[in-house]
Amino acid sequence: MQTDKSHAQQLDAQDPLASFRDRFVIPDQSLIYLDGNSLGRMPKATKTLLEEIQRTWSDRLIRSWGEKYIHIAQKIGAKVAQIVGARADEVVIAESTSVNLFKLAVAAVRHLSPSRTKIITDDLNFPSDIYILDGVCKLLGDNYEIVVIESEDGVHAPAQKIIDAIDDTTALVTLSHTVFKSSYTYDMAAINRAVHAAGALVLWDLSHAAGSVPVALNETNADLAIGCTYKYLNGGIGSNAFLYVRRDLQGKLENPIQGWFSQERMFDFDYKYTPRSNIDRFLTGTPNVLSIAPIEIGVDLLIEARMARIREKSLAQTDYLIALYDQLLAPLGYQLNSPRDKARRGSHISLGHPAGWQITQCLIERMNIIPDFRAPDNIRIGITPLYTSFVEIHMLVMRLKQIVEEGLYLAFSAEIDPTIT
Numbered sequence: 001m002q003t004d005k006s007h008a009q010q011l012d013a014q015d016p017l018a019s020f021r022d023r024f025v026i027p028d029q030s031l032i033y034l035d036g037n038s039l040g041r042m043p044k045a046t047k048t049l050l051e052e053i054q055r056t057w058s059d060r061l062i063r064s065w066g067e068k069y070i071h072i073a074q075k076i077g078a079k080v081a082q083i084v085g086a087r088a089d090e091v092v093i094a095e096s097t098s099v100n101l102f103k104l105a106v107a108a109v110r111h112l113s114p115s116r117t118k119i120i121t122d123d124l125n126f127p128s129d130i131y132i133l134d135g136v137c138k139l140l141g142d143n144y145e146i147v148v149i150e151s152e153d154g155v156h157a158p159a160q161k162i163i164d165a166i167d168d169t170t171a172l173v174t175l176s177h178t179v180f181k182s183s184y185t186y187d188m189a190a191i192n193r194a195v196h197a198a199g200a201l202v203l204w205d206l207s208h209a210a211g212s213v214p215v216a217l218n219e220t221n222a223d224l225a226i227g228c229t230y231k232y233l234n235g236g237i238g239s240n241a242f243l244y245v246r247r248d249l250q251g252k253l254e255n256p257i258q259g260w261f262s263q264e265r266m267f268d269f270d271y272k273y274t275p276r277s278n279i280d281r282f283l284t285g286t287p288n289v290l291s292i293a294p295i296e297i298g299v300d301l302l303i304e305a306r307m308a309r310i311r312e313k314s315l316a317q318t319d320y321l322i323a324l325y326d327q328l329l330a331p332l333g334y335q336l337n338s339p340r341d342k343a344r345r346g347s348h349i350s351l352g353h354p355a356g357w358q359i360t361q362c363l364i365e366r367m368n369i370i371p372d373f374r375a376p377d378n379i380r381i382g383i384t385p386l387y388t389s390f391v392e393i394h395m396l397v398m399r400l401k402q403i404v405e406e407g408l409y410l411a412f413s414a415e416i417d418p419t420i421t
């Protein structure tokens with residue numbers, strides 16, 4: 001691999017997705033933003049949309065519901081479905097990822113025999129997911145338990161150990177498709193097959209996968225899924241999450257937070273609850289229009305760019321970063337904490353270093369580069385093919401090299417203050 005900047009420039013010149021960068025608001029072109037996996041950049045069209053929403057609210061008032069917003073959760077859910085390999089009527093926008101996990105996990109476990117008392121997950125899952133599952137078990141009763149299968153190295157998920165642990169006491173297997181720290185990405189089909197062979201249900205958290213890796217919910221026969229829209233979907237700060245329920249399960253599972261938006265003929269205002277039998281059954285209350293409407297813009301950009309091309313560029317970029325790491329960073333004490341196997345890799349790369357926190361602060365404060373940091377020592381580099389360039393990756397590596405070679409990180413405190421990133 002050539003390590004000179006002109007090679008990166010050449011890769012950018014050949015990039016068929018390069019023009020998508022112009023579709024985003026980028027006030028500081030010199031800022032290297034490598035945290036699109038935590039909060040995606042703002043599309044230019046979103047700016048216009050937010051102005052339009054202001055006018056709709058002020059001018060059309062309550063009429064705006066009937067004219068535009070009453071079905072917004074289903075309409076945008078149908079677009080997200082295209083990104084995750086689902087049918088239009090299997091995805092809806094609602095609440096946060098955490099709350100959707102609660103809803104679907106409770107619904108799944110209650111649907112199965114009470115002899116199925118285990119929820120299986122792994123120790124690479126997002127901590128909030130574990131907290132939610134813990135709460136689900138407390139709610140369901142003393143006999144329910146979470147089984148957290150441990151990864152051998154903290155980078156690669158324990159896929160085979162999970163498959164071996166599934167038995168006839170398993171109700172639910174729930175995992176992050178792409179895990180938040182290392183970006184290990186599960187073989188969804190293999191896990192789904194094992195879960196179904198044992199008569200259990202599977203629930204995928206797609207937060208770090210949607211918009212970054214091809215997801216095939218239907219093709220792999222996934223039962224349930226949830227995921228963020230403010231990461232690779234570029235839906236905006238605190239935008240609502242999505243949930244997926246496979247069509248044949250929609251009329252069978254019970255939403256534990258049932259409300260008027262899941263009620264048949266909701267405007268009859270009947271006091272008896274009669275749930276709908278389609279995806280609406282998993283809604284609760286009024287859609288958060290201000291946090292849902294912008295999702296459409298981000299998803300439209302992904303659909304236009306096409307997931308296959310996004311994946312191709314993502315792999316080319318993560319390969320490029322790993323090749324530069326091998327030559328320039330490994331000798332300086334950096335460690336690759338993401339999979340080398342392309343099939344198992346998402347779109348972010350974690351580089352460990354004993355001074356990882358100090359290096360992260362130096363990148364942000366001195367170098368105008370924003371990655372993020374995940375304890376104990378991971379500098380997490382989010383590659384977002386719609387707007388990350390090869391030159392940016394090259395510059396990041398040169399800075400990581402310089403910071404260690406020149407000891408620039410020593411100017412920063414080693415005491416981790418995670419509120420900064």
Ligand SMILES: *Cc1c(COP(=O)(O)O)cnc(C)c1O
Nearest residue numbers: 096097098126176180205207208
């Ligand atoms: C970001 C993320 C979440 C966030 O959940 P919220 O409810 O939106 O705070 C959940 N799960 C995973 C795997 C994530 O990466």
